[in-house]
Amino acid sequence: MKGQILLKNITCNGEQCDIRIEKGRIAKIMPHTSESGVDVNSVDTEVLDCTGRAAMPAFVNMHTHAAMSLMRGIEEDVPLDAWIDRIWKVESKIDSDFVYWGTKVAALEMIKTGTATFNDQYWYSPAARDAAVEMGIRPVISYVVLDHKLKDEAERQKEQCVRMFEDAQKWSQGIFAIAFHAIYSVSEEMILWSSEFAREHGLKLHIHLSETEKEVKDCQAENGGLSPVEYLDRLGILDSDVIAAHTLWLSDRDVEILGRHKVNCVHNINSNTKLASGYRFRYNELRDAGANVCIGTDGCASSNNLDMLEALKTSALFQKSWRNDPKALPLDELISLGTKNGADALGLETGKLVEGSIADICIVNTDNSFFLSPGSFLSNYIYSAHSDCIESVIANGRFIMHNRHVDGENEILENARKELRKIL
DSSP, X not given: OOSEEEEEEEEETTEEEEEEEETTEEEEEEETTSOOSSOTTOTTEEEEEOTTEEEEEOEEEEEEXXXXXXXXXXXXXXXXXXXXXXXXXXXTTOOHHHHHHHHHHHXXXXXXXXXXXXXXXXXXXXXXXXXXXXXXXXXXXXXXXXXXXXXXXHHHHHHHHHHHHHHHTTOSSSEEEEEEOOTTTSOHHHHHHHHHHHHHHTOOEEEEESOSHHHHHHHHHHTTTOOHHHHHHHHTGGGSOEEEEEOOSOOHHHHHHHHHTTOEEEEOHHHHHHTTSOOOOOHHHHHHHTOEEEEOOOOTTTTSOOOHHHHHHHHHHHHHHHHTOTTSSOHHHHHHHTTHHHHHHHTOSXXXXXXXXXXXXXXXXXXXXXXXXXXXXXXXXXXXXXXXXXXXXEETTEEEEBTTBOTTXXXXXXXXXXXXXXXX
């Protein structure tokens, strides 16, 4: 890999610029007419003519189950509880090889749709981490607590989690986190244990929360009228560094609690609507209360793809529709949900194109029909174009896709087919 990259004559923040990338970061953004400060003839510099191209921050997908890329369509047209039952039966057959190649497929798809970072919650997490790192995409890998409220299983998972945390201290790439699946699938003891473990070691705590109306009603019935958010607040869980996926069925009180604790709330519109879990995500209220709102795709068994550009568009359309307000979720906030807000949730210096930030960049081909109109670039990018307009992707300052080519694609697909034949 060459030491630096120079993107020549690229549109960045509305201006024609040159972007110099060194040591994994954006070293300089300068007008195209100026001297770049780079020896373009140096063997250590990769120079790319970006005429007709625009630079955008790469996406941060804040909620995935990556290896479920091999479970698309495995159960359709059913509600969440029936869907989960089917998924758990299939998952009883998987192993680390399945997760490794499933995560490779997911990473391939995420790279091709402009994602440089994903926050994952799935099994055999060391295999998922290895697959992602080999692809050049940045993974946040959780140890998943899911004890089905069984005492023996809880003790086994405690020991396994500690061992995995110790192993993760040797990782040179990837971020280790803790997850518990949900309040309905994890014992209170393990909810408390995993939260305390995350807090003690300064780790993110990645959970599912208030995804369905049934989850809320069941929690109220079992906990003296408390909602899932109120229940976790009573336990002190929200004092941790929480990433809460879904947060869909929320009362005003829930919104206030999530905002007060600065919880990172992840909207998963495609999954939620496809499983008929709901669509009235309270973005404006959560934002105004102080929560950090992000976007995720969820896993491919429910959302069926990992395309963040599609997720952004769908999120905006539903917000405008259910609120009867075309001004709901304006473009500048919308793009931040898929980039900066996710980076902030993970404590990463990326998600925006400024000097000094980590160089996670999508190079967008604007030389096509989608960008002909006089509308704003963001309007054309999110509402008109598709993710195949993303021509190249840079992550951590190096190309992980160049001119729509990702190394090893054929091998990944062939090995994924072999894994599918084992379980189906």
